[in-house]
Each structure stands twice: as structure tokens, then as C-alpha cells.
Amino acid sequence: MSSQSILVVDDEPRARQGLTKTLEHWAKGKFRILSAAGGKEAIDVVERQAVHLLITDIRMPEMTGLTLLETLKRQDDYPAAIVISAYPQFEYAQEALRLGVLNYLLKPVSKYKLIEAVEEALKEKEKQMRAVLMEKVIDDKLMDVKVEDGKIRSSIKEAMRYVEEHYDQDVSLKRVARHVHLNASYFSVLFKEETDMTFREYVTRIRLQHAKELLVSTDMPVTEIAESVGYNTAKYFIKLFKQYEGVTPRAYRRRAFDT
Numbered sequence: 001m002s003s004q005s006i007l008v009v010d011d012e013p014r015a016r017q018g019l020t021k022t023l024e025h026w027a028k029g030k031f032r033i034l035s036a037a038g039g040k041e042a043i044d045v046v047e048r049q050a051v052h053l054l055i056t057d058i059r060m061p062e063m064t065g066l067t068l069l070e071t072l073k074r075q076d077d078y079p080a081a082i083v084i085s086a087y088p089q090f091e092y093a094q095e096a097l098r099l100g101v102l103n104y105l106l107k108p109v110s111k112y113k114l115i116e117a118v119e120e121a122l123k124e125k126e127k128q129m130r131a132v133l134m135e136k137v138i139d140d141k142l143m144d145v146k147v148e149d150g151k152i153r154s155s156i157k158e159a160m161r162y163v164e165e166h167y168d169q170d171v172s173l174k175r176v177a178r179h180v181h182l183n184a185s186y187f188s189v190l191f192k193e194e195t196d197m198t199f200r201e202y203v204t205r206i207r208l209q210h211a212k213e214l215l216v217s218t219d220m221p222v223t224e225i226a227e228s229v230g231y232n233t234a235k236y237f238i239k240l241f242k243q244y245e246g247v248t249p250r251a252y253r254r255r256a257f258d259t
Contacts, residue, residue, distance in 0.1 A: 054079045083103070102124055167230055
């Protein structure tokens with residue numbers, strides 16, 4: 001069963017059961033469909049397990065849907081949210097938007113409208129999660145070089161561009177120096193002066209950057225990732241990865257999804 005969950009919150013049993021049944025039929029086991037009869041119960045559910053998408057009624061006793069969203073927003077892993085309401089008041093919609101709600105549906109909600117809203121919300125949540133993961137893989141040294149891009153000589157910029165476009169191939173110092181029409185020895189010294197990195201370190205960091213992106217965005221085996229970023233053997237790739245990141249590629253992949 002999927003570890004991703006959709007939580008339906010509505011104090012009306014008939015409405016809650018109808019939404020749950022529709023989503024279970026649509027999900028076909030790809031998502032766990034959970035339900036709660038109110039805001040406090042929903043918070044208990046979210047505290048026990050991760051919720052990917054929250055679908056909540058607005059007007060409920062004890063705690064409104066908007067208060068529920070306000071409470072959950074304080075958490076690090078804030079679920080995507082859809083609000084369902086029998087009331088079209090502008091104030092409700094405005095507050096829902098402020099809380100990051102992705103859709104505001106009016107009752108009675110057709111099955112088609114519900115599924116369409118859910119699919120759109122899940123796509124948006126996936127984009128947000130990917131953006132968070134991509135932030136985790138950013139190499140600070142490479143970022144520093146990009147920030148200083150305006151101060152770097154054009155020949156070194158061209159060399160860096162060449163490496164970024166051919167990192168999965170043979171990007172030896174001699175080959176790149178020849179590409180930018182510089183003597184290899186002079187190019188080596190100039191590259192270090194301009195980037196505060198040796199050419200070899202730069203190539204390694206570029207390759208590992210792409211490797212980290214593949215580790216967190218795909219389920220490719222480590223051996224395939226090693227080859228795709230320019231390493232002939234997984235053993236050497238793993239050695240370099242651990243040297244720069246402090247953990248093996250597999251451990252890095254696990255840690256990325258645990259934090």
C-alpha cells in the first residue's frame with residue numbers, strides 16, 4: 001500500500017463517506033484515503049502519520065477548516081490543501097488563499113470536479129517537494145562561483161560551460177584547455193585563481209551535483225547513476241561521493257527523504 005495519504009475532514013458523516021468512497025475508487029490503492037470527523041481528530045491523524053493532501057470542510061463545530069489549516073501550517077511538512085464549503089463568501093476564499101489552499105470547491109461537489117481538483121493539487125505538491133529536494137543537493141562552492149560569474153574571465157566561463165555540457169564524457173584538463181585555446185599549464189593556474197577550485201575539483205563537483213539530483217529525483221541504481229555522470233566504475237564514484245558528501249550515495253538518498 002502507498003505511504004502517501006489523503007485526509008478527508010468533514011463533520012457530516014454522509015458527506016465525509018461520499019468523498020472518501022469517491023477517492024478510494026479513484027486512487028485504486030495508490031493513496032491511502034483517511035478521514036476525520038473534525039479538526040482536532042484531523043490534527044491527531046497528521047501527528048501520527050504524514051498526510052500528502054488535506055481536503056477539509058470549512059464550517060465545522062469546535063474547529064473550523066481554516067483554523068485547522070492555520071494550525072497545520074506551523075508544521076514543517078505542511079500538506080497540500082483543498083477546501084470544500086457550502087458558503088461562497090469572499091472572506092472565506094480570501095483567507096483560504098492566504099493559507100496556501102490550492103482549490104476552493106463549493107458543495108455539492110461533483111465527482112469530476114473533486115478528482116480534477118485532487119489531481120491538480122497532487123501535481124502542485126509534487127512540484128513543491130521536488131523543489132525542496134533540489135535545494136538540498138545544491139553545492140555551495142558551485143553556487144559561490146555562479147554568484148561571482150560577472151568577475152570571471154570569458155575563457156574560464158567557456159571552460160565551465162563546456163564541463164557543464166560534457167560532464168558525462170572525457171573532460172580532461174588538456175581537452176578543455178585546448179577548447180578555450182589556452183596552454184594547459186596556464187589554464188590550470190588561471191582556473192584555480194578564478195574559481196578558487198582546481199579544475200579536477202570543479203569537474204568532480206559538477207558530476208556529483210548531477211548525481212545527487214538523480215539520487216533524489218529517480219530510483220536509478222547507483223551503478224547507473226555513476227555511469228551517467230561520467231564514471232566508469234561505481235566503486236570510484238562511491239569513493240568520491242563519500243569523500244565530498246560524507247556518506248555513501250545510498251545513505252544520501254535515504255537521508256534526503258527522511259529530512
